[in-house]
Structure formats: structure tokens, C-alpha cells
Amino acid sequence: MYxxxxxxxxDMVVMHHGESVWEQIKIKxxxxxxxxxxxESYSDDxxxxxxxxxxxxxxxxxxxxxxxxxxxxxxxxxxxxxxxxMKAAGKTxxxxxxxxxxxxxRVTMIFPKLQPPHFKCTDITDRSLRLHYFSHRKGLAPFVVxxxxxxxxxxxxxxxxxxxxxKELGLDHDEFQIDWTPAPSK
Amino acid sequence: MIGLPPEQFAAAFPFHFALDAKLKxxxxxxxxxxxxxxxxxxxxLNQIFQAIRPQGQVSLEWIEQNRSHFFxxxxxxxxxxxxxxxxxxxxxxxxxxxxxxxxxDPQEIVAHGLRFEDFAIHDPAVDLLQVFQAxxxxxxxxxxxxxxxxxxxxxxxxxxxRLRQQEAETKKxxxxxxxxxxxxxLTDAAGKIVxxxxxxxxxxxxELSELLGKTPGSVLQGPETDPVTVSHMHQQLSxxxxxxxxxxxxxxxxxxxxxxxxxxPIFDDSGRLTNFMAIQSDITERKNSENLLRTTSxxxxxxxxxxxxxxxxxxxxxxxQLFNPAAERMLGYSAEEMVKQKTPAVFHLAGExxxxxxxLTVELGRAVKPGFEAFVAKSELGQPDQREWTYVRKDGxxxxxxxxxxxxxxxxxxxxxxxxxxxxxxxxxxxxxxxxATLSELERFNRVMLxxxxxxxxxxxxxxxxxxxxxxxxxxxxxxxxxxxxxQSF
Numbered sequence: 001m002y003x004x005x006x007x008x009x010x011d012m013v014v015m016h017h018g019e020s021v022w023e024q025i026k027i028k029x030x031x032x033x034x035x036x037x038x039x040e041s042y043s044d045d046x047x048x049x050x051x052x053x054x055x056x057x058x059x060x061x062x063x064x065x066x067x068x069x070x071x072x073x074x075x076x077x078x079x080x081x082x083x084x085x086m087k088a089a090g091k092t093x094x095x096x097x098x099x100x101x102x103x104x105x106r107v108t109m110i111f112p113k114l115q116p117p118h119f120k121c122t123d124i125t126d127r128s129l130r131l132h133y134f135s136h137r138k139g140l141a142p143f144v145v146x147x148x149x150x151x152x153x154x155x156x157x158x159x160x161x162x163x164x165x166x167k168e169l170g171l172d173h174d175e176f177q178i179d180w181t182p183a184p185s186k
Numbered sequence: 187m188i189g190l191p192p193e194q195f196a197a198a199f200p201f202h203f204a205l206d207a208k209l210k211x212x213x214x215x216x217x218x219x220x221x222x223x224x225x226x227x228x229x230x231l232n233q234i235f236q237a238i239r240p241q242g243q244v245s246l247e248w249i250e251q252n253r254s255h256f257f258x259x260x261x262x263x264x265x266x267x268x269x270x271x272x273x274x275x276x277x278x279x280x281x282x283x284x285x286x287x288x289x290x291d292p293q294e295i296v297a298h299g300l301r302f303e304d305f306a307i308h309d310p311a312v313d314l315l316q317v318f319q320a321x322x323x324x325x326x327x328x329x330x331x332x333x334x335x336x337x338x339x340x341x342x343x344x345x346x347x348r349l350r351q352q353e354a355e356t357k358k359x360x361x362x363x364x365x366x367x368x369x370x371x372l373t374d375a376a377g378k379i380v381x382x383x384x385x386x387x388x389x390x391x392x393e394l395s396e397l398l399g400k401t402p403g404s405v406l407q408g409p410e411t412d413p414v415t416v417s418h419m420h421q422q423l424s425x426x427x428x429x430x431x432x433x434x435x436x437x438x439x440x441x442x443x444x445x446x447x448x449x450x451p452i453f454d455d456s457g458r459l460t461n462f463m464a465i466q467s468d469i470t471e472r473k474n475s476e477n478l479l480r481t482t483s484x485x486x487x488x489x490x491x492x493x494x495x496x497x498x499x500x501x502x503x504x505x506x507q508l509f510n511p512a513a514e515r516m517l518g519y520s521a522e523e524m525v526k527q528k529t530p531a532v533f534h535l536a537g538e539x540x541x542x543x544x545x546l547t548v549e550l551g552r553a554v555k556p557g558f559e560a561f562v563a564k565s566e567l568g569q570p571d572q573r574e575w576t577y578v579r580k581d582g583x584x585x586x587x588x589x590x591x592x593x594x595x596x597x598x599x600x601x602x603x604x605x606x607x608x609x610x611x612x613x614x615x616x617x618x619x620x621x622x623a624t625l626s627e628l629e630r631f632n633r634v635m636l637x638x639x640x641x642x643x644x645x646x647x648x649x650x651x652x653x654x655x656x657x658x659x660x661x662x663x664x665x666x667x668x669x670x671x672x673x674q675s676f
Contacts (some may be wrong), residue, residue: 003327004323007327025258034331034334034335035327035330035331035334036327036329037324037327037328038320038323038327039320039323039324039327044624080321082319083292083320084291084292084293084295084296084315084319085312085316087293087295087296087300088292088295088296088300088301088302088312088315090301091301095301099302102302102312106312106316107316110313110317110320111320112317127650136485161430
């Protein structure tokens with residue numbers, strides 16, 4: 001997985017719990033990396049082990065960690081790294097969601113070694129959309145939930161996220177129903 | 187060949203413009219027109235844009251000369267950069283510019299009032315921005331890594347320095363551990379020996395090679411080792427706590443000895459128990475002298491408590507330090523009210539003390555004060571000082587004692603106090619009195635008896651003389667003989 005993902009886990013833990021807890025989590029996860037290079041590809045195990053160890057050390061279920069991590073990703077990691085691009089991508093949540101698939105397509109073009117997920121938005125209205133999440137990785141649906149909640153906060157458009165279909169149930173991807181209350185038009 | 191209809195052309199090139207032969211705008215892409223409103227039809231290119239690359243005054247000839255280059259034009263009012271190419275439309279004088287904004291920072295998109303939707307989908311300008319951004323992030327990561335490495339190198343240097351100091355310190359400690367007469371034993375967390383010093387081998391006779399992997403107890407303990415102490419040790423070890431014990435151990439040759447042992451757990455930086463360290467010393471001699479002392483003290487106590495003599499010890503200033511039960515009985519004071527409170531002056535007659543002081547002044551040829559000195563001046567000279575004194579009881583009654591004073595010394599010969607042993611003379615005085623009375627009675631009786639015997643003898647002599655006068659033999663020849671002898675001796 002993309003080093004930026006691991007870096008984001010690190011940022012989140014350090015921000016809320018401090019360096020020493022992060023070191024503890026790294027030791028528990030058996031991860032001996034001083035600095036994650038954002039655009040390097042790391043074994044998926046690194047991320048899974050870090051999330052697992054964080055869950056143990058912080059005594060929070062892994063699913064909850066992934067949700068918080070998704071929010072942190074949008075509100076801090078992406079905002080710091082790709083803030084300018086995010087702004088250009090749209091002023092509203094649905095505008096942004098329309099551009100989201102392109103972000104990941106470009107990642108594939110720029111870093112052929114990385115295998116980013118890919119997103120598709122359908123049924124876009126001014127108050128809802130259906131998000132299709134395609135990934136060869138397992139168990140990251142809660143991360144997507146966190147991402148959507150983070151985006152809701154970023155665009156000041158609180159969203160509700162409901163998973164309507166799961167890869168675990170035999171589909172080739174996960175689906176989420178995203179609903180929000182439209183901002184009053186100016 | 188396919189050509190684009192005008193609407194599709196406009197959608198595919200939202201930033202294009204067209205110039206006439208005088209380099210005046212004759213068509214402007216919708217988006218470009220929106221963000222650069224000064225580009226009006228008929229305006230001159232040179233007043234609105236300047237060429238950054240290639241450099242030069244824009245003219246038809248200049249453009250023609252640089253056909254193989256791409257052009258970078260700067261919109262002077264907004265500093266927007268356009269990257270693209272000029273092409274001369276065939277059969278016309280119209281010069282077409284096809285291009286797109288050149289951004290190196292995503293912030294510029296918003297700053298120029300643009301959004302992704304303003305770019306044609308085929309246009310890689312946004313892709314490039316993402317490349318720039320990823321590159322920027324990579325550089326930041328590299329910088330972070332470099333900073334971290336720099337910090338780590340500094341830390342490593344500090345650690346190395348500390349290690350060097352520790353090594354020097356360790357060397358010193360190792361010499362001490364090796365040379366000391368104390369035994370030093372290092373075990374692992376399970377209590378198995380991993381190292382012993384030379385002192386240990388000297389005392390126990392065991393070499394390290396015979397001990398490795400064994401617990402000290404399994405090698406050293408024996409029949410007289412106290413099992414309660416051993417189980418206490420096991421308890422402390424299993425709790426990982428330090429402790430001190432004194433225990434009987436046995437050397438390789440079976441020699442029994444007392445060992446004082448201080449055992450400390452050793453933890454690593456993460457708080458994990460890694461070793462136990464024991465420092466031990468042979469205390470057999472101390473144990474023996476403690477035993478002797480215990481016996482002697484018990485004996486002394488029995489003597490003090492049981493003696494019929496008053497035994498009173500003082501410090502050098504005369505303050506009573508010891509007041510035995512006999513002294514309590516004789517004087518009516520309790521030890522509690524005397525010890526560390528009073529001097530013997532309490533139960534002496536001041537007059538007697540003054541007289542004794544005067545005597546000693548004469549005898550020793552120096553002034554002896556009429557106080558505590560009067561009791562100790564003589565014994566301090568190493569001379570026996572035994573004499574009679576009158577003691578005054580708490581109730582005021584008096585009795586005679588024979589007091590003998592000895593000076594107490596420490597091991598350096600310094601005087602530490604005085605010891606007085608006093609016996610009650612009341613009985614002895616009474617016995618002496620009785621004896622004296624009996625003797626004088628006996629003497630009187632003797633005198634009486636002697637008188638009587640003389641009278642009988644005289645009478646016998648008189649009878650003998652009277653019979654002799656009548657020519658009769660003496661009736662008492664014994665008296666006559668004596669008389670004769672007596673007579674002869676005259």
C-alpha cells in the first residue's frame with residue numbers, strides 16, 4: 001500500500017496519543033520504518049499490522065480505528081498533501097465526488113507500481129449518491145465510511161453513510177448509500 | 187480527414203485564441219475569455235501578453251521562425267501562463283493558438299478562478315499538477331527522512347559517547363567485582379548461574395564451569411541451611427524483588443559457613459527482568475562472636491540481677507548508667523528514677539564525701555574536690571579503692587556499706603565510666619557487735635572462774651598448813667605440791 005496511508009496512520013496516532021504510543025504500536029506491529037515515503041509502495045501487511053497493533057494498544061476495535069483513520073485522512077493527510085487539488089476539484093461534496101475517480105486514475109498513471117482503489121459515483125442527486133468502491137484489498141470498508149464522513153465535515157455537509165452491498169457477500173465491490181442535507185442555495 | 191465542428195472545437199480548446207494578420211484577437215476560447223476579460227476582439231496580442239519562451243517581440247515572422255518551439259505566454263494583467271503552440275491556418279492569415287494554462291501549484295487554479303471542469307478532459311494539465319504535488323510530497327518526505335537520520339546520527343554519537351564512558355566505568359567495576367573478597371554471583375531471570383567472581387571461587391571452591399546453569403542454592407545449601415530462609419528467598423525471587431538474607435552454606439569441601447547475601451533483580455530498559463545479582467560475604471566469624479556475646483551478655487545479666495551486692499555504674503560525669511536490683515532493694519530507689527537521671531551523691535552523706543576529699547588531697551598531693559571525684563580519684567590511678575561509707579536510703583534511713591570502685595575503660599584505654607560494688611555492712615556490724623559482747627562476757631566469766639580457783643587453792647593450802655601444824659600429812663597433796671613448787675621457785 002501507498003506509504004501515504006501508513007504515514008496517515010502515524011499522523012493520526014501521534015496527533016492524538018503522542019510519539020511514544022506510536023513507537024509502541026510500531027514495535028507491536030513489527031514495523032521497523034522510520035519515515036514512510038508517501039509515494040513508495042509498502043506491503044499491505046504493514047498497514048494491516050499497524051491498524052491491528054493500534055487497535056490493541058489503544059483498546060479500540062480495528063473497525064473504529066479505520067473509520068477515524070478515514071476521517072483523519074481527509075481532514076489532515078489529504079488536506080495537507082493535496083489541499084490545492086481538493087479545492088480545485090470542487091466547492092461542494094457532489095462536485096468533489098464527481099472528480100474523485102480521476103484522482104485515483106492519475107495515481108495509477110503517475111505511480112504504475114501502486115494499486116490504488118477505484119471509485120465510481122452513480123445516482124448523484126443534490127442530496128444523495130451511490131458510491132461504488134473497487135479494491136483488491138479486504139476489510140477496508142470502514143475506512144471508506146470514515147473517508148465519506150471526513151469529506152462531509154470538510155465540505156460542511158454532514159453525511160450519513162450506509163453500506164448497501166459488500167464484497168464479502170459475493171459482489172465484486174462494496175457499495176455505499178451517501179445522504180446529506182443540501183446547503184441552502186445562495 | 188475529420189474536422190471538428192466549431193462547438194466541439196471550443197469545448198476541446200477552452201483556452202484557445204485566434205489572431206488576424208495584425209496580431210489582433212479575432213476569436214477567444216470561452217474559459218480564457220472569462221478569466222482574462224481584457225482579451226477583447228480587436229485587442230492587440232502584444233498589449234495583453236508577453237512571450238516568456240522563446241524571448242522576443244511577437245510578430246508573424248518571429249512566430250514563423252520559432253515554429254519548432256512551444257510557446258509560453260504570460261497574461262500581463264493576471265500573470266497567467268499559457269503553454270501551447272501557434273499554427274497558421276492554411277489559405278488564411280489567421281494564426282491559431284492552442285494551449286492550456288501552465289500551473290506548478292494547485293493553489294493557482296483556484297487563484298485564477300478556475301476549476302477542474304474548466305479544463306478539457308484530454309488536457310493533461312491537471313495530471314501534471316498531481317505529479318508536481320506528488321513530487322513535492324516526496325521531497326518533503328525525503329527531507330523528513332534526512333532530518334530524522336541527522337537526528338539519529340546525533341543520538342548515535344551521544345549514545346556512543348555514553349557507551350564509551352559506560353565501558354570505562356564497567357571496566358573499573360569489573361576489576362572490583364573480580365578482585366573483591368566478597369562473592370559476586372550473576373544469574374539469569376530463572377536464577378541459573380551465568381557468572382561468578384574469583385572471590386566466590388575462593389570461598390566456595392567451585393569454578394564457574396561447574397556452576398553454569400545451576401542455581402546457587404542447589405550447589406551451596408546443606409543440612410543446616412534454614413528451610414524457612416530458603417523458602418523466603420524463593421518467594422522474593424519469584425516476585426522479582428530484592429532482599430537480604432543470612433544463611434548457612436557449604437563449600438565444595440563440605441566446610442560450613444555463614445553467608446550474608448544481598449540479592450537484587452536487574453531489569454532491562456523495557457522493565458523486563460533479565461538477571462539477579464547477589465553480593466555475598468562470609469560472616470562466620472561475626473556469627474561466632476555474636477553467639478559468644480549473646481552467651482556472655484546472658485551471664486552478665488544473670489550476675490547483675492542475681493547479685494547480693496549493689497552494682498552501680500556511672501559515666502565519666504558520674505551520671506548513673508546502671509542500677510541493679512540489689513541496689514534498688516538496698517536504697518529504695520528504682521533503676522528508672524536513677525539511670526541517666528542522678529549521680530551517687532543522692533545516697534551519700536555530703537559530710538563523708540568532704541572528709542574523703544580532704545584525705546585524698548593529702549594522700550595524692552593534689553586538690554580533690556568534694557564531689558564525684560572523691561569516689562573515683564583513686565581508682566583512676568589504678569589503685570584499689572575499697573572503704574566503708576554510709577548510704578542514705580530514699581526514706582532517709584542510713585546504713586553502712588563497703589564500697590569498692592573500679593574504673594571502666596574502652597579498648598583504647600580511655601576511661602568510659604566507673605563501676606561501684608557495695609555490700610551492706612549492717613549485718614556484719616551487728617555480728618561484730620554481738621561477738622564483741624560475747625567476748626567481754628567470756629572474759630568476765632573467765633575472771634570470775636580464775637578468782638574462784640585461787641580461793642580453793644588457798645583454802646586447801648590453809649587446811650594443809652593446819653594439818654602440818656598438828657603433824658598430820660597434807661589432805662590435798664596437789665595443793666601442797668603446787669605450794670611446794672611455788673615455794674621452791676621463790
